Amino acid sequence: MNAFAALIEELDQSTGTKRKIDLIADHLQQADAHDAAWTVLLLMGERRKRLITGRRLREILQQASAMPDWLFDDCQSHVGDSAETLSLLWPQLRNDIPAQIHNPEVAFWIDQLSSAPPMHWWMETLLPAIAAMEPNEQTNAVLTIWESLPDERLFLFNKLLTGGFRIGVARGLVVKAIAAGFNLEEALVLERLMTPWAASERWFQSLTAINSEERANRGPVPYPFFLASPLKQESIDAGPASEWWVENKWDGIRGQLIQRGSGTYLWSRGEELINEQFPELIDMAAAIPEDTVLDGEVICWAETEPQPRPFSDLQRRLGRKTVGRKLRLECPVSFVAYDLLEHNGDDLRSTSLQQRLRQLDELHQRIGEKPSGWRCRLSSGQQLGHWDQLDQLRAQAVERGAEGVMLKHLKSPYLSGRKRGYWWKHKRDPMTLDAVLIYAQAGRGRRANLFTDYTFALWGQPQEPSSNPQLVTFAKAYSGLNDSEILELDRWIRSHTQERFGPTRSVAPELVFEIGFEGIQTSKRHKCGLAVRFPRILRWRHDRTAESANTIVDAQTLCDQLANRGEAS
Amino acid sequence: MNVLERTDSGLYCRAADAWIDPSRPVSRALITHAHADHARPGCGEYWAVDVSEGVLRQRLGRDIHLHCMPYRQEFWLNQACLSFHSAGHVLGSAQIRVMVEDQVWVVTGDYKRCPDPSCEPFEVVPCDVLITEATFGLPIYAWAPGTLVATQIRDWWHGDRERPSLLFCYSFGKAQRLLAELNAIGVDEEVLLHGAVETVTRHYREAGVAMTSSRPVSELPRKDSLAGRLILAPPSAHRSAWMRRFRSPQTAFASGWMAVRGARRRRGYERGFVLSDHADWQGLVQTVLHSGAKTVYVTHGQSDVLARFLRERHGLDAQPLDQLI
Numbered sequence: 001m002n003a004f005a006a007l008i009e010e011l012d013q014s015t016g017t018k019r020k021i022d023l024i025a026d027h028l029q030q031a032d033a034h035d036a037a038w039t040v041l042l043l044m045g046e047r048r049k050r051l052i053t054g055r056r057l058r059e060i061l062q063q064a065s066a067m068p069d070w071l072f073d074d075c076q077s078h079v080g081d082s083a084e085t086l087s088l089l090w091p092q093l094r095n096d097i098p099a100q101i102h103n104p105e106v107a108f109w110i111d112q113l114s115s116a117p118p119m120h121w122w123m124e125t126l127l128p129a130i131a132a133m134e135p136n137e138q139t140n141a142v143l144t145i146w147e148s149l150p151d152e153r154l155f156l157f158n159k160l161l162t163g164g165f166r167i168g169v170a171r172g173l174v175v176k177a178i179a180a181g182f183n184l185e186e187a188l189v190l191e192r193l194m195t196p197w198a199a200s201e202r203w204f205q206s207l208t209a210i211n212s213e214e215r216a217n218r219g220p221v222p223y224p225f226f227l228a229s230p231l232k233q234e235s236i237d238a239g240p241a242s243e244w245w246v247e248n249k250w251d252g253i254r255g256q257l258i259q260r261g262s263g264t265y266l267w268s269r270g271e272e273l274i275n276e277q278f279p280e281l282i283d284m285a286a287a288i289p290e291d292t293v294l295d296g297e298v299i300c301w302a303e304t305e306p307q308p309r310p311f312s313d314l315q316r317r318l319g320r321k322t323v324g325r326k327l328r329l330e331c332p333v334s335f336v337a338y339d340l341l342e343h344n345g346d347d348l349r350s351t352s353l354q355q356r357l358r359q360l361d362e363l364h365q366r367i368g369e370k371p372s373g374w375r376c377r378l379s380s381g382q383q384l385g386h387w388d389q390l391d392q393l394r395a396q397a398v399e400r401g402a403e404g405v406m407l408k409h410l411k412s413p414y415l416s417g418r419k420r421g422y423w424w425k426h427k428r429d430p431m432t433l434d435a436v437l438i439y440a441q442a443g444r445g446r447r448a449n450l451f452t453d454y455t456f457a458l459w460g461q462p463q464e465p466s467s468n469p470q471l472v473t474f475a476k477a478y479s480g481l482n483d484s485e486i487l488e489l490d491r492w493i494r495s496h497t498q499e500r501f502g503p504t505r506s507v508a509p510e511l512v513f514e515i516g517f518e519g520i521q522t523s524k525r526h527k528c529g530l531a532v533r534f535p536r537i538l539r540w541r542h543d544r545t546a547e548s549a550n551t552i553v554d555a556q557t558l559c560d561q562l563a564n565r566g567e568a569s
Numbered sequence: 570m571n572v573l574e575r576t577d578s579g580l581y582c583r584a585a586d587a588w589i590d591p592s593r594p595v596s597r598a599l600i601t602h603a604h605a606d607h608a609r610p611g612c613g614e615y616w617a618v619d620v621s622e623g624v625l626r627q628r629l630g631r632d633i634h635l636h637c638m639p640y641r642q643e644f645w646l647n648q649a650c651l652s653f654h655s656a657g658h659v660l661g662s663a664q665i666r667v668m669v670e671d672q673v674w675v676v677t678g679d680y681k682r683c684p685d686p687s688c689e690p691f692e693v694v695p696c697d698v699l700i701t702e703a704t705f706g707l708p709i710y711a712w713a714p715g716t717l718v719a720t721q722i723r724d725w726w727h728g729d730r731e732r733p734s735l736l737f738c739y740s741f742g743k744a745q746r747l748l749a750e751l752n753a754i755g756v757d758e759e760v761l762l763h764g765a766v767e768t769v770t771r772h773y774r775e776a777g778v779a780m781t782s783s784r785p786v787s788e789l790p791r792k793d794s795l796a797g798r799l800i801l802a803p804p805s806a807h808r809s810a811w812m813r814r815f816r817s818p819q820t821a822f823a824s825g826w827m828a829v830r831g832a833r834r835r836r837g838y839e840r841g842f843v844l845s846d847h848a849d850w851q852g853l854v855q856t857v858l859h860s861g862a863k864t865v866y867v868t869h870g871q872s873d874v875l876a877r878f879l880r881e882r883h884g885l886d887a888q889p890l891d892q893l894i
Contacts, residue, residue: 012830013839067708068881074874075709080831088709088828092850155830168834447831483835 001119003031004039005156011169020173025181028208035119037204042165043174046197050163051131052138054082057162060139061086065093077503080444083158091151097143106141110148123199127161172417182208187416190224194271222256222267223293223341223349224416228423231407235420245353245410246393247381248402249425250336251311251519252299253318257281257335259288266298274298277317280328280375281335287370292363295339295414296379302332303374307401311533312521337364338379338406341414349414356414357381383410390426398428403518430516430534431558433458433550434541435474437511440493441504443478451493451505452486453478454537456515458528459551471509472528472552475517480537489540512544513537520559528552530559572649572667572674572698575893580676580700584669585649587616589676599651601678602662603628604741616646618653621661623772624741640689656680657691658846659742660773666694674698675860679869681845682852683712687742687749687778691856699862700890704847705825706871711849712825718844719750725821725840730797733815737838738823740765740803742846745773747801747823748780761786761795763802763811807838825849858883866890 007027014020024043028036041048062072067089079085100106109126117126130141142161149157159165175193179186192207254269264285268274275282278298288294300313313331317323340360341349348356360378367373384390390407397405404427412422435456443452457471481489489511496508516538523531530552573580579591587597594611601607603617603624610629617625619637626633638644640663643652653663658679665676675696682691726734738744744766751760760783762770767785774780786800794816804822806812822838825845833841848856853875857865867876868890879887 015837015839068878071708071874071878074871075707078707079709079829084830085709092708092711444831447835450835 001122002116003027004035004119005153007039008156008167009152012167017173020169021177021180024169024174024177028178028181032118032120033201033204034199037199037201037207038119038123040174040178040204040207041197041199042160043167043169044171044193045166048163051127052142052161054086054162057086057142057158058082060142061089061093063139064097064143066096067093073503077442080442080447083162084155086158087151087154090146090154094147100140100144100147103137103140106137106144109141110144113145113148120199122160130161175417178208182210184208184211187224190416194221194224219260219262220258220265220273222258222265222271223414225254225256225269225295226339226415226423227418228406228408228425229418229420231424231426235424239409241384241387241389243410244384245357245381245408246384246390247338247379247406247408248397248400249404249406249427250297250299250308250379251403252297252308252314252336255296255298255335256341257285257288257294257296257337259285259290259292261290264288268298274318276322277320278333279323280333280372284335284367284370284372284375287367287373287376288363289344291342291345293340293342294335294337294360294376295341296335296337298333298335300331301334301336301377308334310521311519334375334377336377336379338381339414352411352413353408354410381406394426394428404428427518430518430538431520431562432514432516432538433474433555433558434512434544434548435515436471436509436546436549437507437513438471438473438509439504439506447486450486451490454513456513457509458555459549460528461552469551473526474528474530474552474555475515475532475535477513477515477535477537480516481540485540509546512541512546512549514539514541520555520562522559528555530555571894572669572672573676573700573893575890582649582667582669585646585651585667587646587649589665590678597646599665600625601656601665601676602659604659604679607678616651618661618663620776621663623775624661624769627768627772640692654692654694655689657682657685657688660688660745660776660778662688664692664694666696672697674700675862676700677702677856679704679847680856681712681848682856683714683849685715685746685749685846686753687746687773687780693856693859695861697862698864698866699857699860700866700868701853701857701875702847702869703853703867703872703875704870705845705849706853706867706875708850710825710828710845711851712845713843715746715750715844716754718823718842719747719754719756722747722821722823722842723751723754723756725819725842726799729819733795733797733818734799735812735815735818735820736799736801736823736842737804737807737820738801738844739846741769743823743844744801744803745770745778745780746846747844748773748783749778752779752781756781758799759784761789761798761800763800763806765803765806766801804836807836854878854883857885857887866893 007023010023011020028039031039058072075089076082076085079088130138133141146154175186175189178189188211197203256267258265264282266274266278266281300309316331317327337360340356340363343359364376364378367376394405404425407424407426409422435458437454438457439455440451441453443450455476456474458474459469460472462469493505493507497505498508499506515535517532517535519533520530522529573582578588578593578595580589587599588595589599590601590607591598591612596613598612598615600615600617603621608625608629614634616636619639622635622637625635638653640653640655643650648669650668652666654666656662656664656678658681662678664678667674673696675694679702680691684690738747748760760781762783762785764785764787770783820838821840821842822836823842823844825843825847826832827841828843857879863886865879865885865887867887872889876887876889879885
């Protein structure tokens, strides 16, 4: 545990990526494999079962110290992390708390602690034992451990106990560190991480084993997805346009459809098996030859309709454990195939896109002959003739109900993760509205004690003809401002606060921001009757006053336009 | 009748016809200390502690009309009896005691309670009404002794002799305290200073504060890599053009705000050393209790929190300062 704590402390004190990779790689090389497995899991942010809630931990300290609730709240909204708040408060409060009379069981654990047990003992024995205790015993155990730990360890202990463990290390960085530390290709590490994770010696050993060339049957395990980046004009200008393939970018969910002798598997990009939600696609896959893997988009799209349904139809299915007959009829589903990763057992990922598309085309024709073959659609694309066509093609794609186009280099292999250069996404410009800032709430982590979570409003209809129009909550947004704007806005919010509701403040309705979003639809759950997708701040409209912000009627009009476009075509 | 009242220009004492740390030019100003948010230029006359004279004149102008008083010496302005008492914040920092008839009010200005080798320790001044700051008025703030932090800083600096060690800190007060704290734990290696730090440090040397030797970094040849050297610079120099002369330095910031992880990461320093010239939570609460004041006004930072705590836990008549008429 000491080595892990030291690693976390050093990572926390490093800002350079290179340094972080070295630290992690060194640590993993030296650590015991069982502990190293835990380190990887924790650094990758693998979600574990929450052992004790932050609230329960807080209750333990609060009951023991008689510190008022409101003071805890103020501290927590200032620090932005409950585990850290408790770690900072404990040294202050410990003197007011009577020493714990150890009950025998707790005494046993404390005794073990003094012999510097390994990390997996903490994770697999101590912490679950504490979580399983009766409330009184649990209080006793937590207080006793706090007493016995040095102050600088409190944070780590509280973090591990409350489950959430994000310390500013990106997943990609851990992958790089494993690759560097054990002399492996990053793609191979990513691929191995696709197998189910386990905090065991064996798992870590198979993750880091030397690369033996032969690749056994992957079974149900998906290949790492190749991800596209948003298009930057300067990044493509160099080459000739004819080397690029343009296809519609559909607004569904990314999926990998695997056909093996052992069964059919549909994986989402979030590495979840979604067979149950889309049984029709599993049926359709019977037409696909064994040991074949398709990459594409799962989307609601009826057999006879010229374009797909909105994303909200897909959402109705995603929330379900199983999908009934009614939902199958109301939200018919298709798989839009755009890449072929494996065919008849051959790994095609290193061949060119052009080659893979040709094989995909042949395969698609054969599937199409089968009864439910229509559910497998080919993502129609074309070779780009001239760069000037790009924006026009994008506009056409949007007319057809896509959210933009994908731009793929015809020579590109199928890589893993987000690698720049071969695949770009070029989405339509977001819809925008000017909205008024009305509430702010402090962020968490790096944004602790900074007001960074904003709520925006639009002007609604007056209640009565004679009364003034009211601002109605429209959307929340967290991103889009740069650091200096965040600081400036934070100062403004503090000096223009009208009311405080716990961590939230209402502010004078004066500032206007341009809010961008990808979609808008009616919603019963929202006060303004509308819900938007991916709202974010595009810019601070210093040139606008609150009176000139958009209205709910404007938003309604956008919503209607979007719906009409769907029906018209 | 209140001894002090709130005006647009700041705290005003009618009996003395004087303002305490006025926020805009007034005829007569009483100054707690020379930080820019407390001492502003343009006033008719200034009253301040004698040891603060050097820094005050440097910041407000050579020829300001300045009356210098030693700590604790009483003086009269019209109907008010006034005196300055050490606040332990920076060199020459003071609390201001105002007595009108039999009423004693004390304005703490900025202060701290832990020992600091670069300035006089805080003096407890009994009073009826106390106006205290609350910059770090939350129980999550508790300071370790300066010698301990100085040891951490030395270990960090000596731990990497391949690179320059850039330590950011406020140029007046914190920087000189660091030099004095380092001196106190036996560091005698020369420390390099940014220009803004250097100009203030001079006044500390004139006042006889014991500090490690120092030199402006500008005196060293530009091609010197400065590997293994410790350089003190104000936070405004972080990521500035000035910083370009240091090859891949290790960076740190010394401030009370560094107690919270998010605050450090947001600023982008690798290390944070928790060292403050303000009182921590215990320091604030103890100071109020020791003063014996029954009425307390709280200003700066967490004024609502501290005032509410004093009311609920200690039964004092405590309010944020903006409640004072």
